[in-house]
Amino acid sequence: MASFNMISLNAQQKRALEFVSGGHNLVLLGPAGTGKSFLVNRVVEICSTMGKQCAVTATTGIACSVYPAQLKPMTIHRWSGIGDGRYDSSEMKRIVKNNVRYKDVMDRIFNTDVLIIDECSMFSKRLLETLHEVCSLKNPQLYFGGIQVILVGDFVQLPPVPCATYNEDGSYCFESDIYRAAFPHHIILKDVIRQKDKLMVEAIREISLGEVSIDTISLIKQLTRPLNGERNKTFCN
Structure with missing residues (x-):
C-alpha cells in the first residue's frame, strides 16, 4: 500500500x-x-x-x-x-x-x-x-x-x-x-464531520430518507422565525 x-x-x-x-x-x-x-x-x-x-x-x-x-x-x-x-x-x-x-x-x-x-x-x-x-x-x-x-x-x-x-x-x-x-x-461513510450538532445531523439524515420523526419536526419548528418585512417584500418582487 x-x-x-x-x-x-x-x-x-x-x-x-x-x-x-x-x-x-x-x-x-x-x-x-x-x-x-x-x-x-x-x-x-x-x-x-x-x-x-x-x-x-x-x-x-x-x-x-x-x-x-x-x-x-x-x-x-x-x-x-x-x-x-x-x-x-x-x-x-x-x-x-x-x-x-x-x-x-x-x-x-x-x-x-x-x-x-x-x-x-x-x-x-x-x-x-x-x-x-x-x-x-x-x-x-x-x-x-x-x-x-x-x-x-x-x-x-x-x-x-x-x-x-x-x-x-x-x-x-x-x-x-x-x-x-x-x-x-x-x-x-456514516460519520458526519462537517456538522457537530447531533440533533441537526439526525434531522438531516431523516429528511434525506423521507422518514421524519417527532423530534425532527420539533427541531424544525423551533427554527421557525418571522421574516423581516422589507426583505420579504424584496424577495417576492
Missing part, C-alpha cells in the same frame, strides 16, 4: 483508500458532510505517489467546482465525449474511435489509470453502459477498458434526469448488470 498520511482519516475512509491503492473499482457513498470530497482529494494524492494518472469528474459542473482547478475537474459527459447523451453506446464508441474531433477524448481514455465520478446518484444506467463501451477502446477485454473507476455520491440525493428525446429513462446506474459485476466493493 502506498505511504501516505492516514492520521486524520476514520476507519471507513482508511478502508476506502485501501481498496483504491489495491487497484479496485469502488463505490464510495455517504450523506452530506461525511468527507467524500476530502477523500477524493486523498485518492488523487495516492494516485500521484503511485505514478497513476487520475481524472476527477462529476455529473454536474457545480460538483466539479468543489475541486481545486489544478486537478482539472470536468463533467464525465465532457471527459468521455458522451456530451448530451444523444447517441447510444455502440454509436458513441464508433464516433470516439473514428472522429478526429474526439482525439482529446481518446487521449484521456488511454492516459487515465483512475477515473473518479462524483455525484453518482445522477449517473444513469444508460450513461454507465455508454461509458463502459467508450472506455473499452483502451482494452475491450476489461470493464471500462481496464480503467479503475471510483463512483462517489449518495443515492438518496438527486436522481438521473430522464430524456425521452434521447431514450434516457432515468434508471439508476446500480440497475445495470455492469454496475453489479464491475463494482463489488462498497464503502458507506
Whole structure:
C-alpha cells in the first residue's frame, strides 16, 4: 500500500483508500458532510505517489467546482465525449474511435489509470453502459477498458434526469448488470464531520430518507422565525 498520511482519516475512509491503492473499482457513498470530497482529494494524492494518472469528474459542473482547478475537474459527459447523451453506446464508441474531433477524448481514455465520478446518484444506467463501451477502446477485454473507476455520491440525493428525446429513462446506474459485476466493493461513510450538532445531523439524515420523526419536526419548528418585512417584500418582487 502506498505511504501516505492516514492520521486524520476514520476507519471507513482508511478502508476506502485501501481498496483504491489495491487497484479496485469502488463505490464510495455517504450523506452530506461525511468527507467524500476530502477523500477524493486523498485518492488523487495516492494516485500521484503511485505514478497513476487520475481524472476527477462529476455529473454536474457545480460538483466539479468543489475541486481545486489544478486537478482539472470536468463533467464525465465532457471527459468521455458522451456530451448530451444523444447517441447510444455502440454509436458513441464508433464516433470516439473514428472522429478526429474526439482525439482529446481518446487521449484521456488511454492516459487515465483512475477515473473518479462524483455525484453518482445522477449517473444513469444508460450513461454507465455508454461509458463502459467508450472506455473499452483502451482494452475491450476489461470493464471500462481496464480503467479503475471510483463512483462517489449518495443515492438518496438527486436522481438521473430522464430524456425521452434521447431514450434516457432515468434508471439508476446500480440497475445495470455492469454496475453489479464491475463494482463489488462498497464503502458507506456514516460519520458526519462537517456538522457537530447531533440533533441537526439526525434531522438531516431523516429528511434525506423521507422518514421524519417527532423530534425532527420539533427541531424544525423551533427554527421557525418571522421574516423581516422589507426583505420579504424584496424577495417576492
